[in-house]
Structure formats: C-alpha cells, structure tokens
Amino acid sequence: MLRATALGFSAGSRTLCRALDFAAAAGELWAVLGCNGSGKTTLLHALAGLARPAAGAVEFDGRAVDDYPRREFARGVGMLLQREEQEYWGTLEDYVRVGRFPHAQPPFGEDAGGEEAVARALAAFDLQSCAQQSFATLSGGERQRARLAQLWAQDARVLLLDEPLQHLDLRHQLQTMQLIRAATRAGRAAVVVLHDLTYAAHCDRVLMLHGDGGHAQGAAAEMLEPARLEALYGCRLAVCGSGSTAHVMPVI
Amino acid sequence: MRNRTLLTILALCAAGSLLVALLVGSVPLSAAQVLDSLFVQTQGIVHDIVWQLRLPRALAAFVCGALLASSGVLLQVLLRNPLADPYVLGISGGAALGALGAMLIGATLAVMNMAAFGGALAAMAIVFALSFRSGDWNPHRLLLTGVVLSSGFAALISLILAVAPQAQLKGMLFWLMGDLSDAGASGTAWLLLVLLLAVFTWLAATLDALTLGSMKARALGVAVTPMQAALYVGAAAATVAAVLLGGSIGFVGMMAPHALRLLGVHAHRVLLPAAALGGGIFVVLADVLARTLWAPQQLPVGVFTALIGVPVLLVLLSRRA
Numbered sequence: 001m002l003r004a005t006a007l008g009f010s011a012g013s014r015t016l017c018r019a020l021d022f023a024a025a026a027g028e029l030w031a032v033l034g035c036n037g038s039g040k041t042t043l044l045h046a047l048a049g050l051a052r053p054a055a056g057a058v059e060f061d062g063r064a065v066d067d068y069p070r071r072e073f074a075r076g077v078g079m080l081l082q083r084e085e086q087e088y089w090g091t092l093e094d095y096v097r098v099g100r101f102p103h104a105q106p107p108f109g110e111d112a113g114g115e116e117a118v119a120r121a122l123a124a125f126d127l128q129s130c131a132q133q134s135f136a137t138l139s140g141g142e143r144q145r146a147r148l149a150q151l152w153a154q155d156a157r158v159l160l161l162d163e164p165l166q167h168l169d170l171r172h173q174l175q176t177m178q179l180i181r182a183a184t185r186a187g188r189a190a191v192v193v194l195h196d197l198t199y200a201a202h203c204d205r206v207l208m209l210h211g212d213g214g215h216a217q218g219a220a221a222e223m224l225e226p227a228r229l230e231a232l233y234g235c236r237l238a239v240c241g242s243g244s245t246a247h248v249m250p251v252i
Numbered sequence: 253m254r255n256r257t258l259l260t261i262l263a264l265c266a267a268g269s270l271l272v273a274l275l276v277g278s279v280p281l282s283a284a285q286v287l288d289s290l291f292v293q294t295q296g297i298v299h300d301i302v303w304q305l306r307l308p309r310a311l312a313a314f315v316c317g318a319l320l321a322s323s324g325v326l327l328q329v330l331l332r333n334p335l336a337d338p339y340v341l342g343i344s345g346g347a348a349l350g351a352l353g354a355m356l357i358g359a360t361l362a363v364m365n366m367a368a369f370g371g372a373l374a375a376m377a378i379v380f381a382l383s384f385r386s387g388d389w390n391p392h393r394l395l396l397t398g399v400v401l402s403s404g405f406a407a408l409i410s411l412i413l414a415v416a417p418q419a420q421l422k423g424m425l426f427w428l429m430g431d432l433s434d435a436g437a438s439g440t441a442w443l444l445l446v447l448l449l450a451v452f453t454w455l456a457a458t459l460d461a462l463t464l465g466s467m468k469a470r471a472l473g474v475a476v477t478p479m480q481a482a483l484y485v486g487a488a489a490a491t492v493a494a495v496l497l498g499g500s501i502g503f504v505g506m507m508a509p510h511a512l513r514l515l516g517v518h519a520h521r522v523l524l525p526a527a528a529l530g531g532g533i534f535v536v537l538a539d540v541l542a543r544t545l546w547a548p549q550q551l552p553v554g555v556f557t558a559l560i561g562v563p564v565l566l567v568l569l570s571r572r573a
Contacts, residue, residue, distance in 0.1 A: 081471065094518050
C-alpha cells in the first residue's frame, strides 16, 4: 500500500537514514524503533507527505505522494503527530470531528457517515463521558486519546502513529495497541513508532533506525534479539521470558 | 439546530439595530414614520433624514463592524494567535499614515481616501514580501513583521500629529479613533463582505482544520499554503475596506470572535457569519451612541466600541474562568 524507495533524510549536517527501501502492506503492523533523534519522526513525516525527503520517493497505491490531491491522500493515509503546535478552543467532540475533514464535502462540509464515525471513535477510546468537555481542560492522557480518536474518525487505510502510547496509562496503552492490531486485522496497514519493546513484540515487523544512516528490518521475532537491541540502544539489556511474552529491560 | 437559532437571533438583532439607528437622532422619528419612508415612496424631510443621512450611515457602520469581525476571525486562524486583530498586520497603520499625510497637506476627502488605500496596499505588500518566502509561510514571522511595521507607522503618525496645525488635529484624531461621520457610500464594502462570507463559509471546514496548526492541517488534507494566502488576502481586503469607511475603529475585530467563542461557538461555518452579524450590530449601536449622546456634537465611534466592548469581554472572560 505505502512504499518508500531509496529514502534518505538528514537533520542539519547529520545523515540519519540512507537508501531505505520500506513497504507497509495491507494487514501489516510495523514497529519503528530507534534512539531519540534517530529519524523516526522524520521518516513518518516523509511517509505522510508532510516533508519531502532529501532522497528517494514515497508511493501510495502505486502513485507518488506528491501527485495526490491532499484531501484524497488524507482519506488513504492518516498520521498521528507526536506533538501538536496549537491549543484547541472547542470541545473534545469538535476536535475529533475535525478528523472528518478529508471526507467533508463543500459547501457546508456534508459528510454522510461523519457523526457515526465520530461517535465510534469516541467510544473506542473511552471518551464519551468527556465528549462535551473543553479540549483545553483535558489531561495529557485524555488529549492523547482525543488525538487517536481524531485519527480513527479520519478512517484512513494506512495509519502512521508517532508514539501513540505517550501519556497513556497501562490500560489505555493496551487498549490502543489492541485497537491498532484490530485495524490491521481489518485490512489496514499501521506503522507505529514505539519505545516500549513489550508492545513492539506484538507487531508483525520491525524497522530499526540507527541514526547514522544505517537501518535494519525484518520479522519482529527475528529483530527483537538482545544483541541487536543492545547495539540499537547502546546499553545492556536483560530479557525475561520468551516469544510474545518476552520483556526487555535495561540492566541498571 | 442550536447554531441555526443563534444565527436567526443575531439576524433579527441586526435588523433591530438598524431600525434603532434610523429611529434615534437629533430629530426623533417614530417607527411608523421610518417604515413609511422606507417602504412607501414619499418626499419630504423625514424621507431625506432616513434615506440620505441615517440609512447610509447605519449601513456603513454595520458593514464596517462586520468586515472587521470577519477579518478578526480569519486572522486568528492564520496567525494561530487569539490576540490577533485586523490591525495587527500594520494595514490600518499604513492606511492611517496615508490618510493623515493627505490631511496634513490639506487634500480633499477623495484624495485622502486614495492615500489611505495606497498606504494600506503598501503595508500589505511590505508584510507579504517580508513574511512569505519560497512558498513557506511562518505565522510567527508574519505576526512579528506586522507588529514591527505597525510600530514604525505609529512613530510616523505621532510625527505627523506633532507637526500638524491645531485646526487639523481634531480631524486626524477622530480618524485614528474611528469615526463614521464622513463615511461615504458603502456599496463596495457590502459587496466585499458578501463575497468574503460566501467564500470562507464555503471553506469553513478548512478553517476548522487549520486551527490545529499547519502540520496537522496538512496531514488532514488541507492545501495549507494557498489557504494561508487566501486568508491573508481576505483579511487584508476586509480591513482595508473597513478602515477606508470608518477609520481605525478598534476592538470589534478582536472582540466579536472571542465573545462568540466564549459563548461556545467554535465551528467556523457558524462562527464566521455570527461574528460578522455581531460585529455589525455592535458598531451600529456604538455609532448611535456616538452621534446622540453628546448631540449635536458627534463623537468618534471607536471610543464607544472600546467602552462597551471592554466590560462585555471582561464579564464573559470572568464567567468562563
């Protein structure tokens, strides 16, 4: 569905990633791992067509990202930003409803399935009880769930999620990962930037960005080896358990 | 349904405010006299007062307020700053410099209006040239450029006020405070208002998305740069048209959108027309006070927009807190 070819990007004079070929197919759940500043967000921005990479090309359904009208592209590919620049003045429900923008038809933003999609998204992230609350009064975790609900309302086929679990309590972390998993089972593709390796173990595939131009990718089980992870994060790690119940912890 | 009710109430209030503006003045008229002269062709003094004095001025006041409030809504989206008002980009400063410069050399009203228009266009061009580079529009740079330019214009305006002969000072001060006593025909301004409301109500969903920031808006499918350019041109045109009619009438552009937001109106398809109606009503009523409270002396309407607007906004803010 979403394919990047020979992708390269840098931050200032630092080359973060060189010659990356990457493809997220329908039904696949990808985890993107790497240290702070290794280019995970830059990669997602390039995939979402929000920033042009220094090298390479990104295609969605066989067509270059730049060739799409933005609205049509946003119906296909949705992105959860790591942080938002701006306070929002309206209610939580209004905020989630903005996610329907790509589906709204002028002149008055008619959107047949809009209200239903917004209600479903609010329910999915446990937000019905505070739907009419002003967005500015929400807690950090509630705001994060509101952002996720907005992305769910957008109803895109590819989900790019930059640290979706930040600020969330354990129950909502699990719930969010389950919702992402359910979305890929329903035929969507998801690329998720994660710092929690326990959840990475539940993804299908893992992409590691080393931040020096290097990268590696493969099936989650094969990529989440202690030696690889120690090389990626530059610290000693201990693994408890095995398979999908494995937990990786830094050795203090 | 709630939104439709709000717009209906505001539209009725707008009609009511215009009727009040026709009734009240140095010659008090009854509603029957006003309606008679409006809808039944007559001659005479009442007809002249309504058609030649009060109606043109009320319509000019309304369109000024509506344009300033619309401009405020658009700029608050463009600059993503709740303190943005139509004057923050230096456009009114440029217009004021042109107008006062023309007054200083004793130009006619027509020349003064042209000079104000020229000053506003020059300010727009300078801000645009300095803030819009290679397709990238940074709201912070835009805001800062406007603020710096406004300060420059303020200094030049102070200089003109300092050297101007005593006889011209009052006219200049009235212009700066916002004054509708010399407002001419407002047909062009009305045309612009209708056009702006049509275009930006049509684009209301885009404005909603843009309030989340340019990156988020782009991710949601907004063509951000063309939209920002459209907002800038729309807001600037509305400000220029309003300033040419009524000088720098303060406070409407910032207050009307905020008052509505504090009342819980956020979606731009309602906020924009509601702000236009609210701004129009507000300036019409302020102008009624300006021309009757100290009659026969006429006061600048800008004094009353601030005197009424400040406590209203403070009450709304404290209720919200």
